[in-house]
Amino acid sequence: GGFSASLHELGLGWMPSSVSAKSNIVTSQGSVAAVLGNLRHNLGEQQGLVLLCVLLIVVARTVSTPLPPAERWVGAAMSASIVLHMCFGQFGWFNRYELYILTPAFLVALVLVRAPLTAALRTPRALLVGAMVTMILTFAGLPYWIGHLTSPLAAYNVYQQQYQMHRFVTEHYQGPVAVNDLGWVAYRNDQHVLDFWGLGSREALDLRRASTDTGWMNALADRHDVQVVIIYERWFGPLPPEWHRVGVLILDGPRISLGDSVVSFFARDDATRDQVIPLLEQFRDTLPPGVQLGVAER
Secondary structure, eight states: OHHHHHHHHTTSOSSOHHHHHHOHHHHTTSOHHHHHHHHHHHHTSHHHHHHHHHHHHHHHHHHHSOOOHHHHHHHHHHHHHHHHHHHHOOOOTTTTTTHHHHHHHHHHHHHHTHHHHHHHHTSTTHHHHHHHHHHHHHHHHHHHHHHHHHHHHHHHHHIIIIIHHHHIIIIIIOSOEEESOOHHHHTTOOSOEEESSSSSOHHHHHHHHHOSSTHHHHHHHHHTTOOEEEEOGGGSSSOOTTOEEEEEEEEOSOOSSOSOSEEEEEESSHHHHHHHHHHHHHHHTTOOTTEEEEEOOO
16 A cells, blocks of 8 residues: 555556556456456456365355354455455466465465364275365366476576577667567666566556557657667557568577567667667577577668
């Protein structure tokens, strides 16, 4: 709450632009239709169904079983938290937006069912009960096993693309650029980085959503003295026709953690085109395996 108040005081809205850019609920200013649409989407996700099952277990135990007051309060708080996440939260994005709710939800459910579960494990059917519990947990944890096993390749994806973009900007071009994936390009970069997608710029986010043509991109680039644009071209509609595509960075292998396999490099005028093409040619010779860079002819 204090963080939101400080953002509002600075004229940046109540929510961080990174949240606003990814949430239809924030975009719609909390409309009932957006909340219901988000809930319907979450119920269609595997982890949404898992969390719904956990909710039913927690509610059933909290309501129908004599429990100490502390456990009843914990069950009620966990149930409310799950409902809030299902209505306003998300799943996916390499699993990083739901672990905060799934982990305590499973732990609370385990605490609340410990008595019947312990009793079942002391019967002749203990092996069957254990096998069923193991199967359920394996199903629930499958996305995280996959995420764990693919994390090295996901990290290498970032090295192949995002880090190489950072290298081009800081070691070769060394000037202000516009991007749609902010992270590595802005990290340890003294030059200005304009974020067209809006995660790091409320101004860009509002313009991108409100504009019906490409004029906003040129206006923002002029305002921030940006002549080179490095973006996922497919994330946007038609681009300004006067831009020159001077290079295309292509990921050869599987894509695990990137927004797209293809990054396009644009120069906004002829002079910049003539400046950037030789730099891209030099940069091409330093790329790691699994990455190709196509460069426009001089």
